[in-house]
Amino acid sequence: MTLKANSISVRIGQSLLLQDINLELKPGRFLGILGPNGAGKSTLLKILSGEMSPTHGSVELDQIPLKRFKEDALAKRRAVMPQASQLAFPFSARAVVAMGRWPYESLCTPFANQKAIEKAMALSDVRHLAERSYSVLSGGEKQRVQLARALAQTMGRAEDQEAKYLLLDEPTAGLDIAHQHAVLKAARQQCNKHNTATLAILHDLNQAALYCDDIAIISNGSLVNVGPTKVVMDTEILSKTFNCKVTKIHEPHSTLAIFTTSL
Numbered sequence: 001m002t003l004k005a006n007s008i009s010v011r012i013g014q015s016l017l018l019q020d021i022n023l024e025l026k027p028g029r030f031l032g033i034l035g036p037n038g039a040g041k042s043t044l045l046k047i048l049s050g051e052m053s054p055t056h057g058s059v060e061l062d063q064i065p066l067k068r069f070k071e072d073a074l075a076k077r078r079a080v081m082p083q084a085s086q087l088a089f090p091f092s093a094r095a096v097v098a099m100g101r102w103p104y105e106s107l108c109t110p111f112a113n114q115k116a117i118e119k120a121m122a123l124s125d126v127r128h129l130a131e132r133s134y135s136v137l138s139g140g141e142k143q144r145v146q147l148a149r150a151l152a153q154t155m156g157r158a159e160d161q162e163a164k165y166l167l168l169d170e171p172t173a174g175l176d177i178a179h180q181h182a183v184l185k186a187a188r189q190q191c192n193k194h195n196t197a198t199l200a201i202l203h204d205l206n207q208a209a210l211y212c213d214d215i216a217i218i219s220n221g222s223l224v225n226v227g228p229t230k231v232v233m234d235t236e237i238l239s240k241t242f243n244c245k246v247t248k249i250h251e252p253h254s255t256l257a258i259f260t261t262s263l
């Protein structure tokens, strides 16, 4: 059971957005995507979610070509949190979160759906916003409501009542530091408890090191490196990728290292 990108290339006009990307998203693993602005990270997420089709290569979802899935079948299998700024809904925050359960309405009892909605709202710290209109929420609040919607989609009582793939496009962007951690902790918890294959585009090296099992580094549309976090988060590779000096400070009495950056 994997979401697999096979030799993906994307060309739009004269621009090569992605070049020969091979990547696999596995159950119970949290994959972080790192890379500079404009590297192609969101494009890759759109390819994996089926929002965009590659120019070359293919995506397979549980061994079936992604392009064979109809939208409703796809919604049962994968949950996507796009960058929140792209979205506007004339509904309450609770109604937006409830959209995450739409694909399973005929498969679950209203009670089970309601439980998933409440749990996802609690994990994303948006219960106090439930009755407010989504359109008037702040950027960070909208972001957390979107996370709750995607999480609700992954929270069923049985395998066929939840999406097994969770794709998050910069879930921490615009959030205060406590909520950045809360959001990543919620995604991590979901990955552990429901075996959800999770992908998140991140910009913070320390958060990537703390929450992700695996890291893929994208630069100029190409996959620079992919593998276990400890192996891939090499200061030399990171310095070259981000064109700045990345150093690692080893904390005494701790297995954790802190990444610091300077130009």
Ligand SMILES: Nc1ncnc2c1ncn2[C@@H]1O[C@H](COP(=O)(O)OP(=O)(O)OP(=O)(O)O)[C@@H](O)[C@H]1O
Residues within 6 Å of the ligand: 012, 015, 017, 035, 036, 037, 038, 039, 040, 041, 042, 043, 044
């Ligand atoms: N529809 C499109 N037509 C033409 N170029 C595009 C299109 N979508 C994206 N691009 C270009 O492709 C490149 C990669 O964009 P993408 O959004 O995937 O980058 P990213 O790595 O997610 O960047 P960021 O960290 O800034 O969000 C950018 O140069 C962008 O301008």
